[in-house]
Amino acid sequence: MTGPKLVSILRQGDWLIASIHTALDDSQMLLFRNDLVEQIGRHRSRGVVIDVAALDVLDSFGANTLRTIAEMARLRGAETVIVGIQPDVAFAMVSLGMDTGDVPTALDLEEGLAYLGRPTGARSRGRRDAAG
Amino acid sequence: MGATDFIGAREDPSAPDVAALIPMVRRVIGARVADPTTAEDLVQETLVRVLTAAPRVEPGMLEPYAIVTARNVVTSLWRQQDRDRRNQHRVVDLSPPDAPDDDMLAREEQEAVAAALARLTDRERDTLVAHEVSGQDTRSLAEELGSTAGAVAAQLNRTRARLRVEYLLVRENVEPPTDRCRPVLLALSGGDRRRQREVDAGRHLLECEVCARLSPPLMERTQSRDDELRIPIAVDADVVAARQAARELASRLGFARTELTLIATAVSEVTRNIVRFAGAGEVVVELLDQPRAGVRITARDTGPGIPDVQAALADGYSTYNGLGLGLPGARRLMDEFAVVSESGRGTTVTMTKWCDAR
Amino acid sequence: MTERPDTTPPPPPLPRSPVNEEELLPQLVSHLREHRTKLRQEWAARIQGAGLLHAMTPQEMAAETTSVYDNYVEVLETGSVEALQRYARDLSERIIPRGVETHEVVGIVLLLRDVLARSLFEKYQRDFALLNRVLDAYEPAANRIANTVAVSFVDERERVIRQQQDSIRELSTPVLPVRERLLILPMIGVLDSERARQLTEQLLTGIRTHRAKVVVIDITGVPAVDETVANHLVRTVDASRLMGASVIITGLSPDIAQTLVTIGVDLSKMDTIGDLQGGLEEAERLLGFSVTRGDGTGTM
Numbered sequence: 001m002t003g004p005k006l007v008s009i010l011r012q013g014d015w016l017i018a019s020i021h022t023a024l025d026d027s028q029m030l031l032f033r034n035d036l037v038e039q040i041g042r043h044r045s046r047g048v049v050i051d052v053a054a055l056d057v058l059d060s061f062g063a064n065t066l067r068t069i070a071e072m073a074r075l076r077g078a079e080t081v082i083v084g085i086q087p088d089v090a091f092a093m094v095s096l097g098m099d100t101g102d103v104p105t106a107l108d109l110e111e112g113l114a115y116l117g118r119p120t121g122a123r124s125r126g127r128r129d130a131a132g
Numbered sequence: 133m134g135a136t137d138f139i140g141a142r143e144d145p146s147a148p149d150v151a152a153l154i155p156m157v158r159r160v161i162g163a164r165v166a167d168p169t170t171a172e173d174l175v176q177e178t179l180v181r182v183l184t185a186a187p188r189v190e191p192g193m194l195e196p197y198a199i200v201t202a203r204n205v206v207t208s209l210w211r212q213q214d215r216d217r218r219n220q221h222r223v224v225d226l227s228p229p230d231a232p233d234d235d236m237l238a239r240e241e242q243e244a245v246a247a248a249l250a251r252l253t254d255r256e257r258d259t260l261v262a263h264e265v266s267g268q269d270t271r272s273l274a275e276e277l278g279s280t281a282g283a284v285a286a287q288l289n290r291t292r293a294r295l296r297v298e299y300l301l302v303r304e305n306v307e308p309p310t311d312r313c314r315p316v317l318l319a320l321s322g323g324d325r326r327r328q329r330e331v332d333a334g335r336h337l338l339e340c341e342v343c344a345r346l347s348p349p350l351m352e353r354t355q356s357r358d359d360e361l362r363i364p365i366a367v368d369a370d371v372v373a374a375r376q377a378a379r380e381l382a383s384r385l386g387f388a389r390t391e392l393t394l395i396a397t398a399v400s401e402v403t404r405n406i407v408r409f410a411g412a413g414e415v416v417v418e419l420l421d422q423p424r425a426g427v428r429i430t431a432r433d434t435g436p437g438i439p440d441v442q443a444a445l446a447d448g449y450s451t452y453n454g455l456g457l458g459l460p461g462a463r464r465l466m467d468e469f470a471v472v473s474e475s476g477r478g479t480t481v482t483m484t485k486w487c488d489a490r
Numbered sequence: 491m492t493e494r495p496d497t498t499p500p501p502p503p504l505p506r507s508p509v510n511e512e513e514l515l516p517q518l519v520s521h522l523r524e525h526r527t528k529l530r531q532e533w534a535a536r537i538q539g540a541g542l543l544h545a546m547t548p549q550e551m552a553a554e555t556t557s558v559y560d561n562y563v564e565v566l567e568t569g570s571v572e573a574l575q576r577y578a579r580d581l582s583e584r585i586i587p588r589g590v591e592t593h594e595v596v597g598i599v600l601l602l603r604d605v606l607a608r609s610l611f612e613k614y615q616r617d618f619a620l621l622n623r624v625l626d627a628y629e630p631a632a633n634r635i636a637n638t639v640a641v642s643f644v645d646e647r648e649r650v651i652r653q654q655q656d657s658i659r660e661l662s663t664p665v666l667p668v669r670e671r672l673l674i675l676p677m678i679g680v681l682d683s684e685r686a687r688q689l690t691e692q693l694l695t696g697i698r699t700h701r702a703k704v705v706v707i708d709i710t711g712v713p714a715v716d717e718t719v720a721n722h723l724v725r726t727v728d729a730s731r732l733m734g735a736s737v738i739i740t741g742l743s744p745d746i747a748q749t750l751v752t753i754g755v756d757l758s759k760m761d762t763i764g765d766l767q768g769g770l771e772e773a774e775r776l777l778g779f780s781v782t783r784g785d786g787t788g789t790m
Contacts, residue, residue: 023372023376024372025368025369025371025372026368026371026404026407027368028368056375056376056379056393056396057375057393057396057397057400058397059397059400059401059404059461060401060458060461061404083734085732085733085734086393086698087389087390087691087694087695087697087698087729087733088389088390088392088393088694089393090694090728090729090730090732090733091390091393091394091690091694091725091726091729092390092393092394092396092397092465093397093729093732094725094728094729094732095394095397095464095465095725096397096401096461096462096464096465097460097461097464098461099728099731099732100732105731105732105733105734106734107697107698107701107702107703107733107734107735108701108734111701111703111734388687388691389691390687390690390691390694391687488684
């Protein structure tokens, strides 16, 4: 692969953090799906956070692909949370008649990890809440 | 190699009387170049070029040809100066060659112009030459022709549009394969959008290879109006390009961010249909100001067509790995939405979003 | 003020020799310049007589009428309305907040046109043919000026109205961060689709900037909604969820509930609570849960 990376998949213990860095076309989206599902199996991950904050549009194909990823992850024993859907993208998605199905969503990466129950994240935020 | 040797070598009795052209060439150049020495140099240069090309120019066409050449030679002198924008439309505004190797090409182009001029009617040609070459204004032309300045200007525009089309046909050495070609090319050349819609120019360009090949230079001028974009669609990446282009163009109208994303999403859906079902097509994004500000997207393809448009517009219709939201979804995102599909010929989706916010 | 009002028209050098058209306008302009004081005062008097511009003090009136007069003559002279256009916009900006109406602005410009036309008539009445030509030259220019001023005023007025509407809208749909991660959106008054759109924009970006986890939308103050707005509301709720925020709706009237059902909304899937107080308690509960481990909050 040459050029700037379109996506990145980072392993953090039992979790995978998959970030999309730019607008993807359908074939790139499918490559991303295959790559991510393959890594979930390889690392026996228990949770996946997909950060879509850089997507300009989540149309029927994009949203459906995310749901497929979550479903395939579930079959491999991992839970998926989608984070970073932009305000305008969220509104366009629901206007289109789309949602993320049963896949949970969270505001951003931090929330997504908290949702998956990442202990350090929850603790550190609890402390900050108490301090403020 | 002097010009006189060249004349001396000619023995053709029908040889054109180039000398007779000299006063006219002098007048054309003199009207444009103040310095007499420079003007005389340009006159000589013009005559050399005319002589070189004379054997291939139709006898009656030598005079207009010389006029065009004289103008080109002058333009060459001016080419370092800023080109005035109003000169863009002038078809004879060919940048004259510098290097000797370009000379041949330039000659061929000039011949094409001359041949194209010959295809105009006498009246069209006379009016155009009077305006472009002798610099006569539309008002005095109107008086001579017993018409109005506006009508003469419109006629001149049509003539220029025709000249551009004929020039391309001559230069590319093709005859239009169908009788729809010329009207389409003329509409494109004139930049007349209403006429383009009437003759369904967009669809014709998808279907007719010859016109598709000829049309880009004709459309460059209208593209420079920059309130319209045309994106060819063939592969997945084009879907992203189309929706980004639509967003960018529409953003000029002051749409809110959310609405821009609605537009981009709708473009994404209809464009994907082209890639999946038709394989090739185009998306045209236009800014509208009538009846109010808005953006119109036209997505057309040459695919098999949609057998049942009503069914395709109903939720849940899907023939590929989507959710069946393509057309009905896009319809929900836009204010106006229409699908025209013809079995075996293709589909055109036209959708509009009005910008009522401000 | 120090200018001497010239009461007696100077004996006009009778334009016996045929004047050609190019000289007509300059001649006319210099006439209007020469009698500036008298004509301007006559005009001001007629404005007062017609009861126009009563929102202005006499001093302001004197200053503005002088400027308009000079601009007017300049347009006649140069044929270019740009400076006048700028002045008219500027003037409109100053007088619109004081309640000056369109008919007043159009009225005063027409009065000036008539005052000047009458003065031209007096000057040239002895040569009827010349008078006709003078008026032929004057009238189109004068109408163009009246047009320009009126259009500038109306444009400016529309701009001001739009601006005011925008700020009213912003005020009427506040997004209030009541505590960390909790937003309240109290909606009051009639919701049209434009307001609904702004509300969506504000709420969704508000969720992002305040990192809101729970949003309480209180619609107690909304009498009714049509189907389009109801639809918009539902989309906004769904979009908020996609961004990871839970939405609680309070103060749902039976009428609005009925509209929601009509457009096919499954009310059992919406978190609706009777009043704002109850909504806030529910929000606290959700936030408390979400710190430890939420069960399906923020999911669809």
